Amino acid sequence: MTTVPDDIAHGSKAVTEGLKKMYISKIKPLEKKFAFEEFHSPLLSEADFDAKPTILMIGQYSVGKTSFIEYLLGEKFPGSRVGPEPTTDRFCAVMYGDEERIVPGNALAVSPDLPYGGLSMFGTSFLNKFEASQLPCKQLEHMTVIDTPGILSGEKQRISRGYDFVQVAKWFAERADMVLLLFDAHKLDISDEFQRVIEVLKGHDDKIRCVLNKSDQIDQQKLMRVYGALMWSMGKVMKTPEVMRVFIGSFWDQPLMYTENAALFEKERNDLMSELRNLPSNSAVRKVNELVKRTRLAKVHAYLIGYLKEQMPMMLGKEKKQAELIAALPSVFREVQKKYNLPPGDFPNLEFQKKLEDRKFDLFNKLSLKMIQDMMSLPKKNGSRVDSKEAINPFLSKTMDWAVHPFKEEYDTIFRTLTVNSMGEASGMACMTPLLATGCNQDQLKVIWDLADVDKDGFLDSEEFAVAMYLCHQVRDGHDLPATLEEHLIPPSFKR
Numbered sequence: 001m002t003t004v005p006d007d008i009a010h011g012s013k014a015v016t017e018g019l020k021k022m023y024i025s026k027i028k029p030l031e032k033k034f035a036f037e038e039f040h041s042p043l044l045s046e047a048d049f050d051a052k053p054t055i056l057m058i059g060q061y062s063v064g065k066t067s068f069i070e071y072l073l074g075e076k077f078p079g080s081r082v083g084p085e086p087t088t089d090r091f092c093a094v095m096y097g098d099e100e101r102i103v104p105g106n107a108l109a110v111s112p113d114l115p116y117g118g119l120s121m122f123g124t125s126f127l128n129k130f131e132a133s134q135l136p137c138k139q140l141e142h143m144t145v146i147d148t149p150g151i152l153s154g155e156k157q158r159i160s161r162g163y164d165f166v167q168v169a170k171w172f173a174e175r176a177d178m179v180l181l182l183f184d185a186h187k188l189d190i191s192d193e194f195q196r197v198i199e200v201l202k203g204h205d206d207k208i209r210c211v212l213n214k215s216d217q218i219d220q221q222k223l224m225r226v227y228g229a230l231m232w233s234m235g236k237v238m239k240t241p242e243v244m245r246v247f248i249g250s251f252w253d254q255p256l257m258y259t260e261n262a263a264l265f266e267k268e269r270n271d272l273m274s275e276l277r278n279l280p281s282n283s284a285v286r287k288v289n290e291l292v293k294r295t296r297l298a299k300v301h302a303y304l305i306g307y308l309k310e311q312m313p314m315m316l317g318k319e320k321k322q323a324e325l326i327a328a329l330p331s332v333f334r335e336v337q338k339k340y341n342l343p344p345g346d347f348p349n350l351e352f353q354k355k356l357e358d359r360k361f362d363l364f365n366k367l368s369l370k371m372i373q374d375m376m377s378l379p380k381k382n383g384s385r386v387d388s389k390e391a392i393n394p395f396l397s398k399t400m401d402w403a404v405h406p407f408k409e410e411y412d413t414i415f416r417t418l419t420v421n422s423m424g425e426a427s428g429m430a431c432m433t434p435l436l437a438t439g440c441n442q443d444q445l446k447v448i449w450d451l452a453d454v455d456k457d458g459f460l461d462s463e464e465f466a467v468a469m470y471l472c473h474q475v476r477d478g479h480d481l482p483a484t485l486e487e488h489l490i491p492p493s494f495k496r
Contacts (some may be wrong), residue, residue: 013282019291022051026374033365034305036298039355040347040348041174044294047176049287051115052095053143053279056172060194061150067095067252068182069145072276078102078133080147085396089169090129091168092147097134105130115465118171125162140278146172151194152484155302165193170200177286179208185215185226185248190233198237203293215265216250218259222438223248246273265337281408299372300336300346305341306367307336308356329353341410369477376406403488404463404470411466418465427458431468438472444481448472451485454494461489 023044028035037043057065066080066249078100091114093108105127108116119130129149148169173179174226179201190198201208212230215223227248234244249265249272256262311364313321325332404411414434418426428449435445450470452460460468475481482489 005204009273010047014282015284016049016287017124018045019287023291025047027291027298028114030302030368030375033368033371034302035359036301036409038359039301039352040297041129041171041294041471042058042121043111045115045117047111047115047117051144051175053177053286054146054175055143055276056148056169056176056179057182058148058151058169058179058194058197059272060189060191061152063150063182063184064252065142065182066147066148066214070148071138071139071251071253072145072274073135075135077135077137079406080133085424090131091149091172092130093132094140094145094147095132095134096135096137096140100135103132103134104128104458108132113413119168120170122163122489125169127162129163136334143276144169146176148172151197169197169372171182173201173204173207174290176207177283178193178206178275181208181309182211182213183230185212185223186217186281188226188229188233190237194460195237198234202238205242209247209272211251211272212246212248215248215261216259218258219258230376251373253279275329280358295375296346297348299376300342300368301348302372303336303340304332304347304352305364307332307339308361309366312362313327318360318362326353326356329356331397341413345473367477369473370479373403373406401488402490402492404460404466404491407470407473408463408466411469412462414463414469415465423459425457425461426465427459431460431465435465435468435472438469440475444475445472448475451481451489454485454491463493467491 022048026130028043030400031043037203057068059065065081070076070080070082073094074437075096092104104215105119106124108130109127110117110121119127149165151165181198203314210230212227215226218226222493227246230242230246238244248261248266249268250256251269262425308325309319311325312318329350333344336342337344337347405430415426417428418434420426420430435448440448448468448471454464454467467485470489471481
């Protein structure tokens with residue numbers, strides 16, 4: 001592993017600081033208002049943003065997870081135990097420290113400098129099975145590795161743990177930069193619990209890599225069969241047509257048993273180490289992508305909670321109405337998706353239904369479009385490194401200052417259904433139906449039209465139409481109309 005260049009480290013830090021401020025000022029308030037943490041994942045802390053890139057190791061017992069970490073570090077770490085039997089019985093965060101020591105889980109959960117406060121939700125029974133292993137290793141200066149207990153196939157072992165292994169693995173996966181699923185080429189198997197773990201990793205496919213370890217213990221013909229069996233099994237579990245990246249090799253410090261695949265193992269090792277070396281450089285991009293992913297989920301969550309609140313009666317029949325809404329949740333999802341033009345992939349799974357049963361819908365907060373608008377002021381595109389100017393301000397965008405920008409795509413979908421002239425503009429008659437559908441009265445719509453028709457030609461282009469729709473929704477949300485079109489509402493094309 002190599003050190004991270006200073007310019008990359010500086011750019012990553014600048015982006016991280018920008019994301020942190022964005023989350024605290026715009027996203028966290030909305031998450032609190034709509035109880036996001038009670039339905040999805042805990043609120044993020046500053047330590048979550050400052051955390052080093054993390055590699056999560058998952059696999060059944062005796063597949064070589066701990067040996068892999070020792071191979072990666074070039075040395076043993078405090079508390080490591082290796083053997084053919086299930087030796088690792090706890091989650092262990094292997095991280096950098098000035099001296100070798102083991103820190104217990106309860107202390108890690110309350111440390112403000114470490115990103116493990118959210119693990120308190122799993123209780124003392126889990127924290128007693130969680131620890132950090134610190135050592136002054138150069139490889140750990142820019143990353144942290146999470147070792148996990150080996151997954152066994154028995155249901156009794158799963159129940160006797162005292163905590164939900166699958167949900168803990170999901171928590172770590174959401175925050176990891178890479179998830180390595182390790183398999184033993186000598187005894188390939190995917191138990192029921194391992195399958196459940198893999199299934200909850202859906203949505204993080206870009207992070208997942210498979211490692212077919214101990215591949216030197218079988219000859220070339222058997223290796224080909226095992227590789228094919230692994231690809232078939234993963235395709236069944238992941239239920240995706242994409243082929244998962246699998247690294248083949250023997251990742252420990254012992255000589256190869258079968259040497260006929262030595263050249264292949266060396267190439268695979270180099271490819272995997274190259275990906276691991278690039279994790280610190282790509283960390284800032286990953287944090288942007290994760291926050292955008294979380295923001296989209298929070299946006300859909302707010303719309304859902306707001307819709308459920310809106311459906312509740314003022315006085316009698318609240319419990320009956322709530323039961324009806326919960327029973328018809330798939331229909332509610334479709335209605336909200338259609339109403340706000342939301343992508344179906346951003347909606348939660350039907351586990352959401354179980355969590356709703358313990359809540360009272362009439363106590364939910366009303367939807368606030370202003371809060372969603374503020375929250376959606378986030379970078380939209382994936383990308384690699386930014387230049388120095390963008391590193392200082394990672395949210396630099398010509399249209400980002402336009403208040404309507406977060407909703408433009410939604411309004412464009414409506415605009416494309418209208419009849420337009422040769423200039424791509426819609427008349428008042430063409431715009432009447434969607435504007436009236438917002439619930440504004442004739443007097444309000446007259447003022448809105450005058451404000452939105454920036455060039456006063458009696459027609460609205462796509463940007464002017466977006467302004468009109470935005471103002472309609474502002475009125476519906478209880479805001480007053482401005483006397484003149486304010487600077488932050490003027491379409492970008494009219495500012496040039």
